[in-house]
Amino acid sequence: MRFFSDNAAPAHPKVLEAIAAANRLDTAYDGDEWSERLDGAFSDLFGTPVRAFWVTTGTAANCLALAALCPPYRAILCHRDAHIEVDEAGAPGFFTGGAKLVLLDGAGAKVTPESVDAACDLIRDDVHQVQPATLSITNATEYGLTYRAAEVQALGEVAKRRGLMFHMDGARLANAVASTGEPLAELTWRAGVDTLSFGFVKNGGLNAECLILFRTELADEIAVRRKRAGHLLSKGRYLAAQLLAMLEEHLWLDNARAANAAAQRVAEAAPRRLIYPVEANEIFLKVSGEEADKLRVAGFDFYDWGPGQIRLVTSWDQQGEALERLASAIAAL
Amino acid sequence: MRFFSDNAAPAHPKVLEAIAAANRLDTAYDGDEWSERLDGAFSDLFGTPVRAFWVTTGTAANCLALAALCPPYRAILCHRDAHIEVDEAGAPGFFTGGAKLVLLDGAGAKVTPESVDAACDLIRDDVHQVQPATLSITNATEYGLTYRAAEVQALGEVAKRRGLMFHMDGARLANAVASTGEPLAELTWRAGVDTLSFGFVKNGGLNAECLILFRTELADEIAVRRKRAGHLLSKGRYLAAQLLAMLEEHLWLDNARAANAAAQRVAEAAPRRLIYPVEANEIFLKVSGEEADKLRVAGFDFYDWGPGQIRLVTSWDQQGEALERLASAIAAL
Amino acid sequence: MRFFSDNAAPAHPKVLEAIAAANRLDTAYDGDEWSERLDGAFSDLFGTPVRAFWVTTGTAANCLALAALCPPYRAILCHRDAHIEVDEAGAPGFFTGGAKLVLLDGAGAKVTPESVDAACDLIRDDVHQVQPATLSITNATEYGLTYRAAEVQALGEVAKRRGLMFHMDGARLANAVASTGEPLAELTWRAGVDTLSFGFVKNGGLNAECLILFRTELADEIAVRRKRAGHLLSKGRYLAAQLLAMLEEHLWLDNARAANAAAQRVAEAAPRRLIYPVEANEIFLKVSGEEADKLRVAGFDFYDWGPGQIRLVTSWDQQGEALERLASAIAAL
């Protein structure tokens, strides 16, 4: 029973149906009827005109955006535990042509206006030090915490004051929406977010993520950068169809709610072991090595997250028996 | 009726079935059971140990390979009409960090040992000129011509003599195999090819291509570069399953044969209009603007390929009526 | 007797004096009194406000400018024989992050509006082909020809019409001014040139070249790029002092006149052997291998420039005996 990653989960059946339905002759690349409906569908969802680009990974979405928001000779501010820093193999350096990541501290991988200001204040304003150009945050964070709209807005304000572009890695944004109940618009463009990596694969998609540009004037550059990075698939309709299914069938929110609920079920089983509050679909627990072994023997897979800590991630499809058995096993430790 | 590109064709039903069959919980990235079978399946196919990496585009396959074969400060020799030069938005420059493409001439986009030698001889052996490191050819070429095994071998020999690594863009390699009847091994590693972009999407795949390393010691670097370029999909099993289906069901060769046969049918309809011999699934015809209009009015889509020239591409699924109607329409011009 | 390159010539004594005069305590990098006078001195010279950056090589001047004028995913149009294409080891690819050079033809390494238009027309306006962003020309050209102001202006107009930025490699611009008698302003910013690599080292300098920005809003970016490329010397005063001496003592024009006059003296000795008209300080001659050997035995050094061709370059300090002996030796062949 895998609680290793939401990437391990299967795709939702309706996503597969949408792929099958798109399996007919159409224009190559992104000239097909599904791809052409993306801008409209996401503009409706966000309540503002956006440009929407399918890509196949969150790394591609993040780094295409960062390359457009940060010249090679400037810096991106992000949390020390941000995915772009620790889990993308240096992709930001590759896509931007060598821009620097300046690392911020903060509990639960959350960035605060204070940490942004402190980092900026440490950078001498001269030609010898790399000047910041962009702020990137992750919602929900890598530790499963969420930003409320007011928090994003406060970060948007400091970004504006400091002359920084503002990117959001939303690999699990749906989980943050499901958790906070706050509108997508408030969590993103109304709070000053310029570009958003909107995740679907962890949330029931097969292999389509979406890069959303609230700053629509970046679209031409992103289109070229996507092609140049080998991310313009020749049969894009199979990606677009997945995204449309996720939106039209409300899967994006329903799936996130299901995953969050599963995480709550686990959290309730071991309230004293929680390292962070469980706000999305990740659970970080204090568990000794011996206890971890016991869980593994019982058939559960998960990540060791440093000494005495484990990470469990729930998925859209995890309900019922396996979940209950996990909850019981943890409660029984 | 689309004869615009083989990218416009649908995926083969068995490919879709394979995706559906892979739709269950498994390890993320490329740790799943399908991905782990790729090396073996392709080693069997080629009759030599290879490392096989799924990617989603030919551009990614080509440019990941080129980045591993050519340092940023050296050059790649390729034909002036090569896909990497004219249709990948400068991706080789991006992936390699600025390596140079040195352009060779040759009828039908074919490279010859003489053209390689001539290009190398023009480069002064000093620090001011960019020294060549790599040779890249496309089989079948961008004009639908094929290299025979002996031709590839002659190029492999000049590459070796000149100290060049040897890459093959095989977006339509299956069509070349189907056309020449020569064994895959003879067309590739036995002829000295170091890395191969093996195309499946134009040939009935959905969105999985394969980068084959005959020089298996490059595998670690390629694995990192793939991740760093955002090309390590989180649910890789859906790509691996496509490739396995293409091999195990013999689709890769059957589909190419079908597409080639369709192209022959068109070619036979207008032998005097052919600009190049039709050896794979592309047909280049001398057709006046007026005649082209007539074909379009009759419902056929294709590319204008310069004044008085059109390109038609046939696909694995084009048989029967549409094809006959096209042949008749061309014959009737 | 070296007629190999104007880089082989010594520095002018007044340049050495200026260096010695600057040899005292001052602020590091470019905060010293000499560096701070550069903008003013060059603004006076050009008759318009400019920003002037010392660098130590023409390659650095060219490629810093090109990096600011061309994003990594676009192209620079230049002549097939341009220094940036054939003699800078791929530096444009390095500085720009992989931008492409699109090569134009034209006699004597000269670019024409027609060749620019033709190159642009060949590029499909889509995401698959690299779109042009910048035009770069060299005055005097790599074959010692000069552009008149009207010619530069015509190129400036086509650049504007095509939406291209306009860079001039002026490694031997002083020779072009001396040859044509046309004002610096007419040859550069009044003709639409955005950035200029203004050469001094071939013209009697020691190791200071100057990057001139007519588009002064690029100054901040250039300052950062210069530092980031390791081209912000810690004791910049020794470079600035050289440039000021070249301007204030009128060396820049006097030296170029002397070198041009020397070239004319050689050209007159062999009018029928000239491959190109001698308009600056380079002489390309038809000379057989045997004749070339004879010149070398007589003590003259020069470049073989392909079969039956040699290149001689005269310098600011070549007058008198060596020159007369060369002229006689050539006349006597």
Added chain:
Amino acid sequence: MRFFSDNAAPAHPKVLEAIAAANRLDTAYDGDEWSERLDGAFSDLFGTPVRAFWVTTGTAANCLALAALCPPYRAILCHRDAHIEVDEAGAPGFFTGGAKLVLLDGAGAKVTPESVDAACDLIRDDVHQVQPATLSITNATEYGLTYRAAEVQALGEVAKRRGLMFHMDGARLANAVASTGEPLAELTWRAGVDTLSFGFVKNGGLNAECLILFRTELADEIAVRRKRAGHLLSKGRYLAAQLLAMLEEHLWLDNARAANAAAQRVAEAAPRRLIYPVEANEIFLKVSGEEADKLRVAGFDFYDWGPGQIRLVTSWDQQGEALERLASAIAAL
């Protein structure tokens, strides 16, 4: 009276003499007689065969070396306060094509084997995290501390054990030699250092630094990278002559001794204010804002180094009156 930086000091008169003596016709680039003597002169100095490349900045020396020692997809370990991290405008990212700097802690900007091991242990050995390839240290450090030979050797051992290449930024290596009295060889190649940026400009040079390759097989790549980065000056003899003068006249060590002695003179004036022991030519003092103002009013220039801290740097030419006045002024605070 400037104690701002050793970059503010003039060049040594013998360096100027050497430049003047090189001011005659010779081969361009690095084909001249001075440049050709560099390998031999530095091989003699180090007691082992080396390849020596002149460059004009420490940033160029550091980053050319790092680009040869670290592929774009791997990481360089260095101290959090290393010059390559805080004062080179992101040049390592530019030269390497996006390699990552992993930052180590340690008092006085010193790296220890423990900090290297700790940093390596934190990096998961998978494709998602950037794997380390290179260790870089600075001797003397950015805080004026020195590594003894045994310390460098211990770092060389951990580098070897971890499979890391080993680079030394020796902008003030001469000061470290003068301070420790340890042989150059013991401080560098015998301790496992692969490449060294050997600083001369801060130490009485005019604008020549030297990149030393103990791993001589890197020479061809470095030669190309130097050209490609615009760092192959066309009249290299003026750089080579400076370096030869620094070696042949023993200036490199004499000047460092003089600067170190000057620093000791200042240190003795305020032993209780020292933040770090003064081991080279930099003095970090606890000085209140008011006290700092007083020193400035008295005519002394220096850096504010955070609240309540100042940095003073002494140079090869600072003896006598100014120094005594500074010592007295500090003692009198």
